[in-house]
Amino acid sequence: MTAVKERSCTTLFTTVVGVLAVFPSLGVSAVATPTPREPIAPISAPVDIDARKLSLGERLFHDPRMSADGRMSCATCHPLSEGGTDHRSHVVTVAGKELLLSTPTVFNSALSARHGWLGSVESFPKLLDQKIQDRFIFNSDWKQVEERLSQDSSYAISFQSIYGSRPTAAAVGDALAEFFQSLRTTESRFDRFLRGDEGALTEDEKAGYRQFKSHGCIACHQGVNVGGNVFQRLGVFEDYFAVRGVDETADIGRYLITGRERDRHVFRVPSLRNVAATPPYFHDGSALSLEDAVHVMVRFQLGQQPDEKDVQLIVKFLKSLTGYYQGKSL
Ligand code: HEC
Ligand code: HEC
Incomplete structure (x- = not known):
């Protein structure tokens, strides 16, 4: 010291x-x-963004079915109309648990070499895996996410036409990653x-x-x-x-x-x-x-x-x- x-x-x-x-x-x-x-x-400005993937990713970002109890989406804590953050000093999760870190914005995050306050995450797929599984964020798993999204016929059509498959973890991750890349100011x-x-x-x-x-x-x-x-x-x-x-x-x-x-x-x-x-x-x-x-x-x-x-x-x-x-x- x-x-x-x-x-x-x-x-x-x-x-x-x-x-x-x-x-x-x-x-x-x-x-x-x-x-x-x-x-x-x-x-x-972001280049080579696939407009169809972007709009699918944007929908997923706002979809509470990503979380186990269906009440929380990425946008709950990162509302885009509010600067990409919930402006709380400590996040309160659906489970009522107060997290110890404030919410950083998602804007331009794709341009940072590391993510989060501790810089512990260096790639978007890793970040997404953590969000889905974190007990205090989505408390879910990819199997549950795939099942939930597959039940929605409009998703089934979008995923089929863009990825030639049902909503798989890989396709969901890819669409969200495309959206994430577009979040630049x-x-x-x-x-x-x-x-x-x-x-x-x-x-x-x-x-x-x-x-x-x-x-x-x-x-x-x-x-x-x-x-x-x-x-x-x-x-x-x-x-x-x-x-x-x-x-x-x-x-x-x-x-x-x-x-x-x-x-x-x-x-x-x-x-x-x-x-x-x-x-x-x-x-x-x-x-x-x-x-x-x-x-x-x-x-x-x-x-x-x-x-x-x-x-x-x-x-x-x-x-x-x-x-x-x-x-x-x-
Ligand atoms: C319960 C609130 C909550 C939800 C829901 C949530 N986040 Fe976060 N997010 C946070 C907090 C808190 C951090 C900081 C965590 C840390 O530093 O370890 C963070 C960090 C991030 C970062 C890193 C920003 C940076 O550059 O430091 C990104 C990107 C991000 N979240 C994207 C997402 C995406 C995509 C989703 C949906 C899959 C999501 N978040 C859902 C609260 C949330
Ligand atoms: C030695 C490295 C270092 C220097 C020099 C430095 N900062 Fe920082 N800055 C940090 C770190 C680390 C944090 C995050 C601290 C935390 O969150 O607890 C930070 C956070 C901030 C924040 C808050 C950002 C946010 O989103 O919460 C602002 C604003 C800021 N710095 C402005 C400045 C300004 C202005 C100066 C010069 C007067 C400066 N910094 C000098 C390392 C530095």
Whole structure:
């Protein structure tokens, strides 16, 4: 812990580069490479999406028959009209069980190298298997899902015409994966700026972006998703959990998966795309506003005293990361 606290910003950068080097799937092929000038790349519209698979996947995403008791669909916790998250600090499942993690958005998740707060899942099929089987999510299994969907004649027709089969686990997974790939938000003002439209950002937003880089936020939040591709400890310079109080199981971070002491309180750095539309913030949903979240970051991740004017400028920049989905701003 002491070693961590003593890290200077330079070693922090080195650490991040080190993490990048060991991060297996960082060269994610779907991700555009950052322009030589900027450490963040604009999001491009999804290509080669099969419209029929997409619309079938969209229907499945909203279908509560995916869950054992028929009351919960993916959209229950990830409503697309609400930024792809239920905005709860802790998910409450149908069974009344309160999960310890807040719900991240599904938008642009396909552009992140790893999924979930702990970054424990590296592929969509694996994520889907977990969702179906998780006792507190769908509490089901593929056999039950296949049987349920097969009873619906309109599904039978769609699956037959697209996949030449009944609704099998593979076909359901494929349609949902196609839909998942399409969940991108494009045309944010910041992306227009990156593409050369100087007038897309106000002077304050541009100043906020410069602060975001000069303060060192960019060391952890970079790439096409402004995050989503490295692991870092929450509380690099100061013990966040000692200050916040109450250490919950979920707070131990990647230690939960690896059992390695150095992974205690380490999380996947989340994407900041559309962050203005997805409060509350952090794995514990503890920050209710962007201002609160940036204060925590400046203090605990950068070891600096938050300067109110800088925080406001950074928040303005973060708001310019909100993009469009199906023609509507998130
Ligand atoms: C009961 C609420 C709930 C339901 C239902 C649910 N999710 Fe989630 N989802 C969560 C929570 C909570 C997390 C964070 C879990 C973690 O970090 O370990 C998450 C994480 C995710 C992520 C990772 C996002 C990222 O980039 O970090 C994706 C993608 C996702 N869910 C898609 C789905 C899909 C597809 C379905 C339907 C098959 C679904 N979810 C159903 C609550 C839910
Ligand atoms: C050392 C790496 C690191 C640095 C530097 C860093 N962050 Fe973070 N950031 C993280 C991690 C890790 C989380 C997730 C923590 C959690 O959920 O518990 C996070 C979460 C966030 C969130 C909440 C996102 C969400 O959806 O919940 C915001 C906003 C944010 N950071 C902004 C910033 C800003 C602005 C700066 C610079 C002032 C910054 N970060 C610097 C690692 C970093």
